[in-house]
Amino acid sequence: MFQLRPFQQSDTESCRKLILSCVRYMSGMEAQAYPQIEEKERQFPLDRELALCYAVVATKDEEIVALGALDKNIVKRLCVSPRHHRVGLGRQVMEDLENHARNEGIKRLRLDSPTNAVRFFLKIGYSEQYPKIWQLGGAKIHNMVMGKDLL
Numbered sequence: 001m002f003q004l005r006p007f008q009q010s011d012t013e014s015c016r017k018l019i020l021s022c023v024r025y026m027s028g029m030e031a032q033a034y035p036q037i038e039e040k041e042r043q044f045p046l047d048r049e050l051a052l053c054y055a056v057v058a059t060k061d062e063e064i065v066a067l068g069a070l071d072k073n074i075v076k077r078l079c080v081s082p083r084h085h086r087v088g089l090g091r092q093v094m095e096d097l098e099n100h101a102r103n104e105g106i107k108r109l110r111l112d113s114p115t116n117a118v119r120f121f122l123k124i125g126y127s128e129q130y131p132k133i134w135q136l137g138g139a140k141i142h143n144m145v146m147g148k149d150l151l
Contacts, residue, residue, distance in 0.1 A: 066090070
């Protein structure tokens with residue numbers, strides 16, 4: 001159904017569109033944060049970030065429907081198209097990132113989760129570390145820092 005493959009530079013704009021389609025589904029932000037995050041993502045050098053990470057995309061019928069990126073022991077990105085939530089795709093991408101980390105000898109992963117994704121990460125074995133509040137242009141954004149030991 002879904003094909004997982006390494007990120008390629010030619011995927012950059014499709015990945016950017018995917019990320020932008022997910023922003024409004026993130027919770028834990030004051031309303032004025034959404035347009036600021038969208039603008040930040042439009043300007044962000046995504047191609048450079050993903051080239052420096054272990055990054056994978058999931059495709060369905062050649063459309064990119066999920067993105068995962070790992071920078072050493074930090075999950076930098078997990079984004080699943082809202083049309084493809086609750087079908088195991090996020091779990092599939094995370095399993096791939098975790099397997100890569102294990103193969104690299106990494107013993108523990110860390111990530112910042114938006115509040116609406118905490119339950120998903122708990123289900124796949126992550127634990128809550130501490131809440132994190134940061135600001136973007138005066139708007140507060142609430143995340144949960146989470147971690148998982150890789151066995």
